Amino acid sequence: MEDDASMPNQPAQPTLRRRRLGEALRSFRKSAHMSLDQAAEVMGWDRTKLSKIENAKAHIKPVEAAKLLGVYGVDAPDVLMAIEGLARDAGKRGWWTTYGDVVAADYKDYLSLESDADSTRIYSPNLIPGLLQTGTYAREIIAATAFNRAPDEVNALAEVRKARQAVLTARHGRQPLSFWAVIHEAVLHQRFASQPNLMRDQLRHLLEISDLPNVTVQIMPMSMPPNPGMMGLFEVVRFPHPWPTVINLENLQGGYFVEGTDDVEVFETAFERILATALPVDDSREIIKKIMEKD
Structure with missing residues (x-):
């Protein structure tokens, strides 16, 4: 670069x-x-x-x-x-700069964090996390949520999302990113009328990518008891010492970061409680398989 x-x-x-x-x-x-x-x-x-x-x-x-x-x-x-x-x-420009202004400034900051991180833990109640998405699923989600973007921009953002996923398998001179996701069961039941096979392919991909030793996927069941995940999506991004942990939060206008020891500790504790509420890994795989086979 x-x-x-x-x-x-x-x-x-x-x-x-x-x-x-x-x-x-x-x-x-x-x-x-x-x-x-x-x-x-x-x-x-x-x-x-x-x-x-x-x-x-x-x-x-x-x-x-x-x-x-x-x-x-x-x-x-x-x-x-x-x-x-x-x-x-510090002055190196990431691969995402080739997409110019299509990638917003806060997204560029997030991609920089993700490329430097050792591990990421995410609770995702409404969609498959970006690092686990197929290209087709990514385009559908981006088109629905970035509804003010032109079709060519949606396609470019979908390309960026797929390119991001390289951190799970190969990073120059470093171990792949350790990624732990808890996904709400309701997400697995999403359907796309225009592409009836899309979700089956996405669930199959979810099973395949979770076979990687650095990727863990757990499902939050529909019958979950009250837990901190009810407040919405958040991501705990950890770095090598001495860099502090950062919390990433997202909404329709993009993402923003939470830093500071006390604030970060709240989200780290929340994620541990979410893990305790979610299904174990093996049970999570079984529920993904059952839902996929129904299609």
């Missing part, structure tokens, strides 16, 4: 990775009880440069990031590796 740091005539773009890097460096500086002026002076920089780095408006080289962590007294090897890696990758 092309890196905007390799284009000196272009200003740094405040990508999600660059924002996370800036926030982390600011947090380390404050923990070291240093002002912008103090830290910049030790580095031999103007305070404006450090301010721009912390606000995702300037590049920082991995070697500079490592030196800055030394100034802040941070020497944990895993933290150094993570910060240097993010400094190296």
Whole structure:
């Protein structure tokens, strides 16, 4: 992927990775009880440069990031590796940039998170999660929910959704994404009048992809007792240390993120309670098979 740091005539773009890097460096500086002026002076920089780095408006080289962590007294090897890696990758543009403005800014941020994550846990009460969708199902769902989009944009977004699924099987130099989904049983009964075989194919795909060792699917039964999942879809996105967990929430206008230890803990606890209410994996597979065979 092309890196905007390799284009000196272009200003740094405040990508999600660059924002996370800036926030982390600011947090380390404050923990070291240093002002912008103090830290910049030790580095031999103007305070404006450090301010721009912390606000995702300037590049920082991995070697500079490592030196800055030394100034802040941070020497944990895993933290150094993570910060240097993010400094190296912060300006890289993901494969989704080839789709231009069809992919909204918040969706680009989500795709960046997903590509960097170690694991994702999702409760989905109304549809098959995007990483588990067939192309045909994806197009139908996108056409219904992104109803203000032109047909060619719907097709492009369906392509993006399918391309995302590569994180489940192969990632350069990394293990595939660990993905755990709890899906409400009602979703399995969805039908598409114009394509009567669509849902059978989708359920078959759901069974096949859940055979992957990194993919777990559980079904929330129709007879479920009250549980936190009744409040709607949410996703717990986890990253390698030291990056904090992020919660992704979605509505018709797109997605937004919840961060902060206390807020994240609420959703992590909610997901554990949802797991306790859902059917075990083997029983979930059986119910998927039974519904598929009825078609």
